Amino acid sequence: MISFESSIIRLKDVSKKYSTDNVVFSGIDLEIEKGEFVFLTGSSGVGKSTMLRIFFCAERPTSGEIWVDGVVLSSLSNAQVPYLRRKIGVIFQDFKLLSNRTIFDNVALSLEVVGLGKKQAEQRVMQVLEGVGLAEKTSHYPLQLSGGEQQRVAIARAVVNRPSIILADEPTGNLDLQRTEEVMMLMEELNARGTTIIFATHDDRLFENTHRRVLRLLNGKIRI
């Protein structure tokens, strides 16, 4: 049983429907503890991405209440949303990197947004890029890197701002086994440092032998 005080994400009777015929999920109650690493799984189209999108306010739920890092999302105005997003790092399957900017600039974008000083930002970016093993490729452009490297850049961008939550939406979907393992190791490292990770995937192999909590989305409900 997770106590309310220690939960970083909490959902109470949350539903999302696009129309009466298109209900993604309904009546979801869920609590995720600070520093927890949870897998969110289910077949394609079941609503994993939608749930993550709701967590960082790219979409709003149809009904119910959600708390993220102590903030009630329904009370959040559009102008306040960017400040919540700075506490959340998001990683996607398709990396979402700016192809016309260097690796350094892509990662620095997160710090530019919060207005961190140039020197401090440079230090922080280099530190993070070293952490993901890309310190030698700072001046490269995304398309000059392999898929695994691009995903590591995306991870670096997500964590450079030191967020308390990482939302990873199928981050290994485009990677081979070896690159997938690299990404998983990075995630484990981040979690070991106290970052809460919600890892959405449809690949059962990633959590086959794990002790982590696995949340299964099935027919609009979560089963643990």
Place this chain on the structure above:
Amino acid sequence: MTFAILCRRAFSDLRQNFCAQFITTMVVSLSILIFAFFTLLYFNLQHCVDRFGAELGLLVFLSEDTPKDRIPSLYQKLTGLSEVEKVTYISSEEAFGRLEKFLKDEKEVLEGVNPQFLPPSFEIRVNRAVFQLKRIKQLAGEIDKWPEVSKVQFGQEWIDRLYVFSGLVRTVVVITGLLLLFTAAFVVTNTIKLTVYARQEEIEIMRLVGATKMFMRGPFLVEAFLQGLLGSSLALGVIFACYRFLQGLEAKSELLRGVNICFIPWQYTVAIIASSVLLCVLGTALAMRRSLRL
């Protein structure tokens, strides 16, 4: 976000998206160029009409039996009229002298002719402010009624033609100008929209990492400001170069001499630049409104 950071980001974006930015600026420039050309045409037409009007005068011929001592009082009477700007008395001898000058080598035809045979007259320059056919006609009619006056002449036929022609051209220029203005506004805003849509992914990523609307919108607006400013300045620069070229032609050509080509008044030049900037900034703001939702 400080203004310096905003400008730095805008210039960095300009460098990174140079091709798209260049095309947008050229579209703005060409649209403004066409519009400014018509504006130049309009003002030169207006200028011509004004000049012609200013040079137009009435010629008041006096009866042969008008006593010479009546001339000063008639002069006073004419200068006292509000529509009259300048009055010049031409005596019969002076008129004869002018005719001789006009005939040049053929002046011998005037040999034996009495220098008094031409009637004395007054040349009247009409006030530019009252350059209206109706009022000039009215004025001529009034003066014609004076007992000392035998005839009042003015280029009525010319004025009629000038009025019809200038009215027609002015209407064509104004309608074309307005159509061009709308076309320019449409082309510019849509080009900007396409540029914004082309950078949709960039906006999405910025949104993802927690950028505020101002952070995302700021550089785009600075870029739009520069596009409007550069595009319109370039267009007006080209128009100015054309104007200088025509001025050069005017100085060399007998046909064009005296046309006195004028440039678009500076107030209108500033207005064209300001409108172009406003159009680009508003176009960008509108195009971004949709992209920046949640």
